[in-house]
Amino acid sequence: xxxxxxxxxxxxxxxxxxxIFDIAVIILFSVFTFxxxxxxxxxxxxxxxxxxxxTSGKVNxxxxxxxxxxxxxxxxxxxxxLALRNVQDLGSSVLVTVARTIxxxxxxxxxxxxxxxxxxxxxxxxxxxxxxxxxxxMYFNAGLVPWYMNMLMMGLTDNFLAYIIPGMVAPYNIILVxxxxxxxxxxxxxxxxxDGAGTTKVWLKIILPLSVPILATIAIFxxxxxxxxxxxxxxLMNNSPELYTLQHRLYIYLNSSSNxxxxxxxxxxxxxxxxxxxxxxxxxxxxxxxVSIIPILLVYPFMQRFFVKGIMLGAVKG
Amino acid sequence: xxxxxKPVRMAEEPxxxxxxxxxxxxxxxxxxxxxxxFFPPVNPGRVSEKINSAASLFxxxxxxSTITNSMGRILRxxxxxxxxxxxxxVSCVIxxxxxxxxxxxxxxxxxxRRMRRTGMLLPLVGAPVxxxxxFMIYRVYTSIAAHAxxxxxxSTVLPILPTGFTVFVIxxxxxxxxxxIAFLSTRVQADDEKMNMDEKYRLFLMMLPVILxxxxxxxxxxxxxxxxxxxxxxxxxxxxxxxxGFKWFGSLFNDPATVRDLVRVLRNTLIMSGLGIATSWxxxxxxxxxxEIRSTKFQRVVQTLTTIPNFISWxxxxxxxxxxxxTDGFINSFLTNVMHVEGANTNYLQxxxxxxxxxxxxxxxxxxxxxxxxxxAGIAGIDQQLYxxxxxxxxxxxxxxxxxxxxxxxxxxxxxxLMSVAGILSNGMEQYLVFENAMNKDxxxxxxxxxxxxxIGQNQIPLSTVVGISKSLIGVTLLxxxxxxxxxxxxxxxx
Numbered sequence: 136x137x138x139x140x141x142x143x144x145x146x147x148x149x150x151x152x153x154x155i156f157d158i159a160v161i162i163l164f165s166v167f168t169f170x171x172x173x174x175x176x177x178x179x180x181x182x183x184x185x186x187x188x189x190t191s192g193k194v195n196x197x198x199x200x201x202x203x204x205x206x207x208x209x210x211x212x213x214x215x216x217l218a219l220r221n222v223q224d225l226g227s228s229v230l231v232t233v234a235r236t237i238x239x240x241x242x243x244x245x246x247x248x249x250x251x252x253x254x255x256x257x258x259x260x261x262x263x264x265x266x267x268x269x270x271x272x273m274y275f276n277a278g279l280v281p282w283y284m285n286m287l288m289m290g291l292t293d294n295f296l297a298y299i300i301p302g303m304v305a306p307y308n309i310i311l312v313x314x315x316x317x318x319x320x321x322x323x324x325x326x327x328x329x330d331g332a333g334t335t336k337v338w339l340k341i342i343l344p345l346s347v348p349i350l351a352t353i354a355i356f357x358x359x360x361x362x363x364x365x366x367x368x369x370x371l372m373n374n375s376p377e378l379y380t381l382q383h384r385l386y387i388y389l390n391s392s393s394n395x396x397x398x399x400x401x402x403x404x405x406x407x408x409x410x411x412x413x414x415x416x417x418x419x420x421x422x423x424x425x426v427s428i429i430p431i432l433l434v435y436p437f438m439q440r441f442f443v444k445g446i447m448l449g450a451v452k453g
Numbered sequence: 454x455x456x457x458x459k460p461v462r463m464a465e466e467p468x469x470x471x472x473x474x475x476x477x478x479x480x481x482x483x484x485x486x487x488x489x490x491f492f493p494p495v496n497p498g499r500v501s502e503k504i505n506s507a508a509s510l511f512x513x514x515x516x517x518s519t520i521t522n523s524m525g526r527i528l529r530x531x532x533x534x535x536x537x538x539x540x541x542x543v544s545c546v547i548x549x550x551x552x553x554x555x556x557x558x559x560x561x562x563x564x565x566r567r568m569r570r571t572g573m574l575l576p577l578v579g580a581p582v583x584x585x586x587x588f589m590i591y592r593v594y595t596s597i598a599a600h601a602x603x604x605x606x607x608s609t610v611l612p613i614l615p616t617g618f619t620v621f622v623i624x625x626x627x628x629x630x631x632x633x634i635a636f637l638s639t640r641v642q643a644d645d646e647k648m649n650m651d652e653k654y655r656l657f658l659m660m661l662p663v664i665l666x667x668x669x670x671x672x673x674x675x676x677x678x679x680x681x682x683x684x685x686x687x688x689x690x691x692x693x694x695x696x697x698g699f700k701w702f703g704s705l706f707n708d709p710a711t712v713r714d715l716v717r718v719l720r721n722t723l724i725m726s727g728l729g730i731a732t733s734w735x736x737x738x739x740x741x742x743x744x745e746i747r748s749t750k751f752q753r754v755v756q757t758l759t760t761i762p763n764f765i766s767w768x769x770x771x772x773x774x775x776x777x778x779x780t781d782g783f784i785n786s787f788l789t790n791v792m793h794v795e796g797a798n799t800n801y802l803q804x805x806x807x808x809x810x811x812x813x814x815x816x817x818x819x820x821x822x823x824x825x826x827x828x829x830a831g832i833a834g835i836d837q838q839l840y841x842x843x844x845x846x847x848x849x850x851x852x853x854x855x856x857x858x859x860x861x862x863x864x865x866x867x868x869x870x871l872m873s874v875a876g877i878l879s880n881g882m883e884q885y886l887v888f889e890n891a892m893n894k895d896x897x898x899x900x901x902x903x904x905x906x907x908x909i910g911q912n913q914i915p916l917s918t919v920v921g922i923s924k925s926l927i928g929v930t931l932l933x934x935x936x937x938x939x940x941x942x943x944x945x946x947x948x
Contacts, residue, residue, distance in 0.1 A: 153850070160742050164755045171759045171822065174773040177783050181776065192786025250663040259656035265664055272671035274932055278921025279882075279901070280908035281677030288493050289669070290512040290519050301670040304663055334659065363766035366883060370909060382768045386887065389772055417781060424772035431764050438764070439757060442826055 175428065182422045183211040186415050215422045222419060227377045228384035229426075231295070235380070236361040239299040244354045246303045251312025252342050256334075266313075273306045283370055293375040297367060308353040315349040316342060352441040355434060362430060381427050388420050472638045476562055476569070479576070479631035483559035486552050486624040491669065495617035497587065498545045500594040502611035503527055506690055510617070514545035523688075532606045533597055541593045548586030548621065554579025555628050560658050564650035566639055571648060573636035580629035587621055681918040701919040711916065718903040721809070721896060726877040728813045733870055735821050740828035741858055745850065756829065759822030770819060771887035778802050805893040812884065812897065824869075828862050835861040868947050871935040878924050878931075900924060 149157075180198040181189050188199050188207045200210030219225060253259065254266045276282065291297035319342070327337050343350075365382035372378045379387070468476070489495050490511045498513035499506070504520050512519050517538065527533050554575045561572025594614055601610040650658075681701055683691040704711050746752055762770070777783045778801035788797035839857045848856065882901040889897050898906070900920070908917030939947045 156850075157745070157747075160745055161751070164743065164746070164751075168755050168758045171762055171818065174777055174783075175761070178773060178776050190781065192781060192790055195783065195787055195791060246663060246666075250660065253656060253660045253663075256656050258653050259660060260653040261657070265657075265660060268664065269667050272667060275929055276671070276925065277674035277677060278918065278925050279904050280914060280917045280921055281674040281680070283909065284677040284680065284914070285670070285674040287507055288509065289491060290508065290516055300666070304667045304670070306667075334656065359764055363764075363769075365766055365768050369886075370905075382766050385772065386768045389768070389775060389887075417776075420772065421776055424769055424776075428765060428769055432761070435761060435764065439760075442760070 175432075178421055178425055178428070182215050182418065182425050183213060185210075185212065186215070186418050189418060189421075190415055215418055216426070219419075219422060219426065222423070224376065224379070224384060225423065228379050228381045231298075231378055232362060232364075232381040235295070235298040235364070236358050239302050239361045240354055240357045242299055242303045243305055243308065243357045244350055247305055247308040247312050247353055248343060248346065248350055249338065250304070251309045251346075252316055252338050253334075254309065254313050255316050269304065269306050269309060279370075286371055292371045293373070293378065294371075295378055297371050298361075298364070298380075301367075302357075302361070305353075305357070308357070311353060312346060312349055315346055319345050348441075355438050355441060359431060359434070359438070362427075385420075385423050385427055388423055391416075469638075472635065475631040475634040475638070479573075479628060479635060480559045480562060482624060482627045482631070483552075483555045483576075486621070486628070487556045489617075489620065489624070490549060490552060495615075495620045497548065497590055497615060497617040497621045498541055499615045499617065500541065500590065500597055500612060501533060502613055503533070503609075510545055510549065510621075514542055514549055517542065527606075527610060530604075532601060532604055532610050534600055537593050537597050537600070540596075541590065544586050544589030544593060546586075547589065548583055551579045551581075551583030551586055551625070554582060555632075558632065560661075561650075562635070563654035563658065564648060565646070567641060567646070568648040568650055570636060570639045570641055573632045573639070576628045576632035577636065580625045580632065583621065583625040583628075587618065587625065590618065678918060678922055680914050681922055683915060685914050687912050687914060697915075701915045702923075704916065705919060705923065714903065715920075717895060718898050718900055722878060722880060722899045724809050725812055725880055725899060726873070728809060729816065729880075730870070730873050730877070732813065732817065733873060734866075735817060736824035737828050737859070737862055737866060739821055739825040740832055740862070741854055743825070743829065744832045744858070745854075756822065756826070760826065761822075762819045763823035765819075767883040767887050770815060770884075774802060774815070774888070802888070803890060803892050805896060808893045808896045812888065815884065815888070827865060827869075831862050831865055832858060864943065867939070867943065871939055871947055875928065875932040875935040878928055 177195075180196075181194055184194040184198045185200045185207070188194050188201065193199060193207050197209055198211045199207035200212060202208045250269070254262065254269075256262065259265070277285075286292055286297060286301075291300070323341055323345070324337055327341050332340065363382060364380050365386065368378070368380040368383040369386075372383070491509045493499075493507050493509045493512075496508060496510045496513055498504070498510055498520075499508065503524050504513070505523050508516070508520050520541075521528055521538065524533065528535075558572045558575035558579065561575065562569050564572065591614070594612060597610065598607070598612040601607040601612055679691065682696060682698060684695040684697050684700075685691050689695075705715060706712065743752055743755060746755075765773075775782060779785075780798050780800045782801075784801065785797045785799065788794040835858065840853055843853050843857060878900055880899045880901060882899070882905050885897050885899050885902045886905070889902070904917045904920050904924070907913045907920075936946050939945060
């Protein structure tokens with residue numbers, strides 16, 4: 136009997152109190168869910184409506200365009216997104232962020248898969264010591280400034296490598312991979328070893344294909360983390376604005392008191408009128424925000440499958 | 454188990470003490486030399502005071518811009534010639550190659566006799582290569598000194614033979630001698646098998662790059678704690694002349710301005726963490742109530758949509774805050790255009806009232822759906838027979854929740870709670886950094902943000918290091934305490 140069937144049989148007699156409770160819970164969740172997603176929707180409609188109407192606060196629940204009389208009617212436009220091409224410095228941030236998301240995530244996944252496999256090897260010299268050596272770094276850090284001085288010492292300031300190399304060893308992900316590999320029947324590995332495969336070959340031919348689900352999990356979480364990265368850019372890239380990540384760039388846009396429209400470079404293919412309406416700072420902020428949210432929303436449906444696996448495995452430490 | 458783990462071919466006679474000692478000295482020196490590549494204080498390539506003191510040998514070899522970034526006029530006027538710098542970089546690369554050879558030899562020294570012997574040939578080449586590199590650095594030094602003398606700028610260029618130079622000479626000599634002894638004392642016998650290495654060392658060497666990366670980025674920062682004991686200014690140096698002992702630690706308690714800041718910052722930190730802990734039952738309530746809804750479709754939709762905010766960065770949360778709460782945000786336009794309220798143009802983000810509560814609400818908005826997932830999974834894992842039995846015994850749904858669901862979730866909750874108590878000083882800084890403004894600065898600055906402000910913003914490296922050290926040590930203590938409590942109560946450790 137499934138849980139639902141049980142619930143059905145259990146709830147045959149429902150009192151008035153039960154009904155009120157159920158309705159209250161449904162209303163509660165509906166309101167909270169609305170609060171969770173409405174801001175995203177509001178952000179979206181503000182980027183696809185007529186900018187004058189946005190400025191005057193007319194766009195509240197549906198996207199509006201102006202009709203001949205100047206009143207708002209339902210409609211959408213994407214000029215704001217097209218005009219982003221002319222926003223200064225945005226292109227390099229997008230490029231840097233995409234590059235670090237791809238390279239950084241790939242390196243992190245490979246390292247985690249490799250280290251996670253090796254720490255399952257009981258034969259390794261001082262295995263449990265080295266495993267603890269890696270894991271303990273999750274609970275202890277030297278502090279922000281010593282970390283910064285260390286990066287400075289390594290020459291990893293104003294350097295793209297600072298985005299990808301320190302993130303390669305992710306202890307939590309190593310634990311996830313290790314736990315997963317330990318659940319793979321050892322006989323598979325043993326038979327490959329009997330057939331003469333070495334450690335690297337076993338890893339490539341047996342372990343990697345079998346641990347695709349967990350690697351996909353850490354890859355997708357790692358990619359989101361890289362896409363959202365802000366702090367390392369803020370701390371390390373002081374003299375290299377061209378290496379700012381998208382979030383850092385957005386942070387600067389959100390805080391700039393000057394009119395962002397003035398930051399638009401001249402020329403471009405956008406008509407003068409569109410460019411003039413882009414002089415609206417808020418709209419640029421909203422549009423850039425939307426651009427950095429969209430990729431997350433796009434991968435979100437794929438991520439969902441991995442949520443529970445990611446969290447539940449994490450609960451099994453060791 | 455032990456016996457089967459050892460390969461059959463271990464018949465080889467064990468190494469004598471006389472063989473082992475030079476090998477161990479060799480391995481340790483090779484490891485230290487390898488790490489010294491990344492260690493600016495022993496950079497042998499810093500042949501002028503004007504070469505960036507933060508540049509390690511590795512950096513000197515690969516990054517022209519780093520070593521020259523504090524030279525300015527010296528370089529423009531060619532008081533140090535470009536050709537000398539190029540030669541310096543080349544010699545550093547040669548020196549590093551030598552170290553690399555020696556490191557490879559150290560790796561091979563973990564193998565069987567034949568492999569050890571072959572491995573010891575590498576430093577017999579590598580150490581002389583290091584010697585060549587060092588000699589070339591010496592030549593660059595004399596050339597720079599001569600040129601500086603020639604243009605009469607010796608006092609500006611300040612050529613020196615750095616301590617690192619001596620250190621690396623000693624490394625090269627030690628590596629060469631120990632390798633030679635080890636090589637000579639390891640005779641190859643006719644019946645030796647092919648080169649081979651015990652699996653335990655082979656696995657270790659495969660793991661070594663990961664261990665080193667972890668060491669460099671997670672352990673080496675602890676070396677930065679030394680700044681806490683010096684009057685260090687960015688760009689300056691540390692040495693016996695500005696050693697101040699525990700002065701900065703003392704200033705946490707003695708200096709009135711610092712004490713005032715710390716009290717304020719700690720108050721914010723503890724209150725915000727405390728609010729977080731006080732509301733840490735919310736995800737459980739979320740999960741329990743959601744499980745009470747009978748439509749699984751509704752459950753799934755709610756779960757999907759409420760988890761989204763967890764995956765956007767705090768900067769984006771701030772963007773959303775702007776679009777809802779700023780002067781021209783949703784609240785104000787709604788009040789003006791829909792409710793026709795006059796003069797609704799408050800910028801709610803600039804109001805410092807109830808900042809702690811607002812931060813808590815943002816945190817909840819972002820995190821509650823996500824935190825609930827672990828409990829939702831927990832509820833799904835509770836044995837349904839418990840509920841059936843309780844129903845038969847006449848329990849209503851609230852009794853079922855209270856006596857079955859909640860106790861079933863308690864172990865997970867205890868772990869989460871103990872972890873958040875252990876992390877009471879670490880709120881992270883992103884949330885507070887993005888929401889900070891002139892109005893709410895006093896009430897929003899938490900410890901992490903304070904460290905950022907004084908360390909990176911105001912360049913007070915020693916003071917911020919001291920605060921960071923104290924925070925790390927307290928954090929570790931709390932973690933062990935929480936772990937101890939967990940062991941005592943639940944018989945399970947949380948770390």
